[in-house]
């Protein structure tokens with residue numbers, strides 16, 4: 001941990017000042033695209049209009065012989081394609097890989113002023129963030145950038161989960177974290193072959209009750225990790241995200257998995273396919289009826305004090321704060337989405 005007095009000092013002479021607050025905008029989905037694919041690049045303006053965040057992926061899913069093409073495609077996207085105000089992120093290759101140094105040097109030098117966040121895979125501890133932190137500062141200084149590029153860590157190794165709090169607090173550049181259920185499953189030696197979602201074998205069985213069939217319920221394999229991630233992120237003032245749901249055609253399963261994460265405190269999830277954008281939008285935008293109720297609570301207790309009854313339910317300071325979370329999110333989303341503004345009466 002750095003001396004608190006120097007925590008917000010730039011890590012290289014000439015690098016921009018670290019931010020005190022992480023920028024907040026709609027973050028319901030981080031939409032992944034393959035920048036080595038001409039077809040996906042051609043679709044980017046449409047994707048930018050429908051996704052909250054666009055991410056050019058350079059790591060897993062990009063084959064070794066297309067790594068350089070992907071990097072070059074992302075530079076082109078950042079320079080030449082009009083993405084409006086949609087934030088542009090990247091996922092660079094893993095820190096031990098032969099590509100990551102060129103990923104960082106090229107992207108910061110060529111499109112550093114357009115790039116909002118660098119997602120770092122397989123983060124194991126604060127030392128990984130410190131490495132990227134210092135390197136980004138040096139590159140930002142050389143490129144003359146005026147705004148720091150933020151870091152988003154993927155939580156996808158057992159060691160990373162064990163160190164989740166120190167990762168969340170490793171740098172003022174930390175924007176947030178995503179669950180990486182595929183690599184995490186492998187790292188933990190879980191016996192699954194899926195990318196996120198549940199498993200029919202992971203369930204609890206009710207006690208025998210005579211001849212009646214015993215009730216049985218599937219459980220969420222990711223509950224524990226999401227809980228740890230949400231607490232670590234909230235405590236550090238950064239944002240937790242569910243990661244990918246790999247069964248592209250199972251939109252119902254995707255919705256259920258995203259909803260569990262939303263209810264537990266995640267602000268968004270990844271979309272790997274255009275069909276998942278609508279799912280994330282639906283799940284991570286609060287229900288109009290919940291927003292209406294939350295507004296009633298805020299109006300009933302305008303100074304956040306005392307105790308009240310609304311529809312038979314006790315309301316006090318704590319429910320006022322919950323309602324504020326809901327209404328603040330609704331206002332943020334409504335400011336950019338006329339349909340939601342109407343649904344929320346804002």
Ligand SMILES: CC(=O)SCCNC(=O)CCNC(=O)[C@H](O)C(C)(C)COP(=O)(O)OP(=O)(O)OC[C@H]1O[C@@H](n2cnc3c(N)ncnc32)[C@H](O)[C@@H]1OP(=O)(O)O
Pocket residue numbers: 031032033034039040043047057060061182183195244248271272273274
């Ligand atoms: C564990 C992890 O690390 S997850 C993160 C890494 N993985 C990724 O980034 C995967 C990103 N997604 C993809 O590559 C693709 O969506 C796939 C391979 C999963 C499925 O692709 P396809 O089989 O082409 O799907 P499908 O046929 O339904 O695609 C329909 C259209 O959407 C396009 N499309 C598919 N995915 C995307 C995307 N992520 N962004 C933009 N367009 C897309 C296809 O190119 C196709 O376009 P067309 O109609 O002009 O031909």
Ligand SMILES: CC(=O)C(=O)O
Pocket residue numbers: 060121154156179180181182183184195243244
């Ligand atoms: C998200 C990711 O990279 C994983 O699940 O492995």
Ligand SMILES: [Mg+2]
Pocket residue numbers: 060121156180182183
């Ligand atoms: Mg992974």
